[in-house]
Amino acid sequence: MPDHGIAAEDIAEADLATRHGTFRTVAFRDPEDGNEHLALVLGETRMREDVLVRVHSECVTGDIFHALRCECGDQLDRALDAIVREGRGVLVYLRGHEGRGIGLVAKVRTHVLQDEQGLDTVDSATALGLPVDRRDFSPAARVLKYLGVRSVRLMSNNLDKIRALEMNGITVSGRVPLLIQANDHNIRYLTAKRDRLGHDLPHLDEPRLDAADDRCGTVGG
Ligand SMILES: [Zn+2]
16 A cells, blocks of 8 residues: 555546636545545646645535525635635535535535524534534645655645644645635624634624625735
8 A cells, every 4th residue: 555545446537628728637436434526636746745635624615505694615716716816725615524524515514504503614514512623634735745845835824734734744835825715694604613613704893895805815925
């Protein structure tokens, strides 16, 4: 078994043209969680330092249907665009991470509690007897090792995600904020992520920007 822990028969690679650009897709079946995950890779990553990386947790409602109650879909698009602008990078799309790992049915149950009882994203999970975050980021670490990345600049507002990757042997040389404009549907969710989950979301304190102002979408620097 190679150092990264993924068997050759559990990986397949091909090119994939998307609206953002053409990436190399690396599909892999993780030896620990058994899920099939996907990495989108642009440019050479082997032995490279400071590779721009997004580790994105699956969110069917946000990523596919562009739901406004979270910012996942916008973060996914912005991260891919940033990788294309940079000309090099990796987006790791982790399956089984729905609702911070509680699953889709449970996530929608938390939406009921949020809508009907005003609970936030944390209390609505704990009210159902569920953990606030049970995501495992080790599959992302394994595929980054498979890709030969030496160190990453992580696009994230979540300091816990950096710690999780570092605990799994990935060197995080920097963090690139991925700030999405708040709207009336996601402002409570984003505020709870800042106040209760420790995400770094300084833009929530600023006056709402005009939708045409893309300042929040700027990454890097
Ligand atoms: Zn989401």
